[in-house]
Amino acid sequence: MKLKSVSKILLAVLLLLVPLLFRNFNYGILICGFIGIYIIAISGLDLVFGYCGQISMGHAAFFAIGAYGSALLHKYLHLPILLTMVIAAVIATLIGALLAYPASKLVFHFLSLATVAFGEIVYQLVAQSPGGITGNFTGFYTDSINLLGFKISTNTRFYYFALVCVCGFLLMKHRLVKSKEGRAFLAIRENSHAADGMGIDVKRYKIIAFATSAFYTAFAGSMYAHYVRFISPETFSNRQSVMFLTMLLFGGTASLSGPIMGAAAVLLLNEGLRFAERYQMLIYGFMLLVVILLMPGGIYGIIKKRIDKRRVVS
Amino acid sequence: MLIQVVISGLVIGCVYGLIALGYSLIYKASGLMSFAQGDMLTLGAFLGYSFYGIFKLPFVISLVCVVLCMFFLGLFLEKAIIRTLLKNHVLPVYIVLATIAISYIIQNAAMLIWGTQTLSFPQIFPIPLVGVLGVKVQPEALFCILMSLVCMVALHIFMKYTRFGTAMRAAAMDATAARACGINVSFSTGVTWGLSAGVAATGGILLGPIYGVYTMLGAIIGRKGFSSAVIGGFGNMYGAIVGGILLGLVETCTSAYISSAYKDIISYSVLLLFLFVKPTGLFNEQALTD
């Protein structure tokens, strides 16, 4: 027990010191910021997929709603950016609930089609918006986050902002999955008929899972928009949805640490593949296949198996 | 104008139908979905371009070669990847992702081999245009419609009247019972994947002369094929073609009379509408009961 709290403190100190360690390597801090964004996005996806067992292949749409929603609200209504981020995420939550309401009756493959279609519709709306308000294919410039006059304009500042957000969202997720809501999600994943028989309103909890997940991913999307300060449809295509799923499965589902490891590992691998830009997607495809064939539990699954084995031995 | 719109609607609609046919076959035979069908079409178009345009083989022989190549590719993918995953009892999402990975690999391998430019597929017929009901159309367009219908009928006869087709249908209905009757289920699902790939590749060759050949040719068509299959009733072979043609017509009419910017939004909205309101499609295929 003591060892655990010591290692926790060490980890916290390490995370706080990252910008110092990367003092002369701004690019490293930049990547860490992105890892934070993706951790939040796929933690959300984990709630609906890992815990509740409902596939979504259109989560890039919520990422887009967060990003464009926040940027547009800021530009046209001149609201302060942190507020626009929250509003955009709430809008995405409502849209998620609205989509989940009819989608909750669909079984796996057909739910995946419905979410693909939803993702495409949002992508098309962003790329060919009415009146061109999103800047269409040219993209859209926006500002960085402004915390009561303190601008989060450098990579280091954003790193700390993301760290706070990640901690907040993970804490929320931890509490949710340990509550009766979380047990209802798991029960639906494991056996929806039995969950129904035990008095769980399956439809309601599917909608809750989907809406919460939309909130997470949309907030991450708005963080992305104000970090890069430029968004274009390319970032929100169905490839991004597949990327989310890949990160989640690579890290391991239905856990707190899985999404963290998945986001970090896949982003670092992507960076590592940058030298071979021409072959990047090809290698990525093969890698995905190898991961699926050889480690279906993800990194988290492998580590957990190790620990369980050790426990059995001792 | 209207006739032109209808013909181009039929052309793309028939290709959607061919893709949807592939989905329906696979779904019927194994209860799975492949997201690589569109890229099978792309690969078919590229191979057709190579055999016909570069090696200068006669068109019919090129077509046969492409279909055979793609058939074996489909068979191989099922045996090497899908079967392995099924044996490991993985979650269904892994199989979906595996087909997406395959689709990425095909897309990018095609780009490395054939480049990023749009290649123009040489004409199949010596005359550039023929008159139909007072409008001039490419003969390849008519050929595309005709061939798609031939494919469908041929597939129907194969499934219904040959021993092998009957075995495949039996394997799809109840794998355990079929196995007990001495049917090689693993082989018959493999053949289903092969057939689907062959059908998609045919779509690619037919579309090549009309649209040109490029790496993203099949990506969007592949997703539209899903809409067609759902509209027709997922798993229903005739429904697939009818759904494809309907979707093609709706799309070309939208482009012609409203705005081409919204044609994709409309076809995906139609998919959502069917999934939410009438998931069994027009032909009431009972594919949705779990």
Next chain:
Amino acid sequence: MLTVKDVTLRFGGLTAVNNVSLTIKQGTINGLIGPNGAGKTTFFNLISGVYTPNEGEIVFDGVKLNGKKCFEINHIGMSRTYQVINLFRKMTVVENVMVGLHPKMKSGYFSAILGTKGQREEEKEVLEKALDWLDFVGLRGNAYEMSGSLSYGKQRLLEIVRALASNPKLLLLDEPAAGMNSKEKEELFDILRKIQNLGVTILMIEHDMKLMMGITDYIFVLNYGKKLAEGTPVQIQNNPEVIAAYLGED
């Protein structure tokens, strides 16, 4: 407490349950027997809300159940187990029981996210309660194992206690003794008595006639979707029609 009146259920042309009426009295243990394919499990699915009857009505505790969904019927006070074990396999044993307690919990979504004091206290209470329920069937020692890794007999017991956790007035048990060895069956016998002493009414499907005759107060017999007979175990044992139906099956 449960009144089923002239209930019929059809699947297309097939009549699965044909004009069945029965009444179950408070506090009794009732058996539902019949040859294979008689429609027993279908009948369970009918009263627990999986299917809605084409004709007739089902009244439970003064509430008409026709058209109500499973989870709503559970909230009214009827809970069930399944013929095929339907545990949440990748959840721990105690979590399974806590899911059973779900309808009793009051705190909502936002109090969970904020981790309010009330919510945390309720969680603690529910955990205690769930552990007590595990004591009730002697599974406390397995509380933190994955439910899917339990032995078959223990899985059956867990199903029963998961259904009991929501304090139902009526408990439907679908072949609770299936796959149990004779020692486990004896334990089950005692547990059923203990459940009855809690004031819970039981309706159970079971093929083990020794268990059935020994514990039930009243038995209903279904054959080809119709009610063939009803009565006390002694009456049923001596009913020539019932004997004929069972012999006919062999």
